[in-house]
């Protein structure tokens with residue numbers, strides 16, 4: 001079953017259009033959403049979640065239409081879009097107390113376990129956390145209501161290589177039992193090499209390709225130059241696809 005199905009999302013802004021984005025994320029898999037700055041990654045995630053209202057498109061989570069079943073679907077997803085910036089002065093314990101009231105299946109035991117595993121002190125204030133700890137705290141909240149689908153906007157940006165590796169390892173652990181799925185946007189191509197099963201690539205608001213990683217890589221091999229024998233890496237694929245020539 002697909003954890004997530006996105007079909008034909010379109011969103012018009014005055015100077016940008018996200019056009020007809022379609023992709024599917026099966027259960028138990030990790031999908032990386034890539035594209036350069038301004039390509040439309042965040043707009044895709046926000047439109048999917050009805051945080052900005054898409055002009056058209058159908059979003060299903062676990063077979064349910066998201067727009068028609070928003071409250072039920074939200075019980076099963078964990079969303080991390082940007083940093084927690086409006087609760088900076090609040091203690092984690094206070095944010096958690098407010099958050100858990102929204103979730104019918106809040107699991108206090110699981111929450112305590114994640115605090116311990118992630119080394120988070122509930123008496124700390126948000127402003128006292130490092131970027132990596134903030135992401136981990138948001139994940140702890142998501143996992144404590146047993147979210148089956150995690151939607152994360154650039155969760156690894158701002159993390160040092162060790163913390164990044166640590167987080168990507170955690171992502172792999174989370175999907176291991178086949179119950180959870182993760183969709184995350186990133187600029188860091190090595191994240192995808194380590195962690196993603198599937199890749200969705202958006203360029204200038206349009207879907208360039210969404211496929212299983214090796215199929216994705218294969219489909220861009222026509223970008224090779226004459227005489228090149230080895231397979232192009234993900235980084236080379238993206239650089240060659242986006243390459244510009246400046247005539248100054």
Ligand SMILES: Nc1ncnc2c1ncn2[C@@H]1O[C@H](COP(=O)(O)OP(=O)(O)OP(=O)(O)O)[C@@H](O)[C@H]1O
Pocket residue numbers: 013014015016035036037038039040041042043044
């Ligand atoms: N609320 C808004 N009103 C008008 N235009 C917007 C709005 N939000 C985003 N845009 C425009 O939509 C385009 C895509 O932005 P988006 O944030 O989705 O890109 P992105 O791929 O997530 O970029 P980045 O990697 O830099 O985060 C940009 O041109 C941006 O200026």
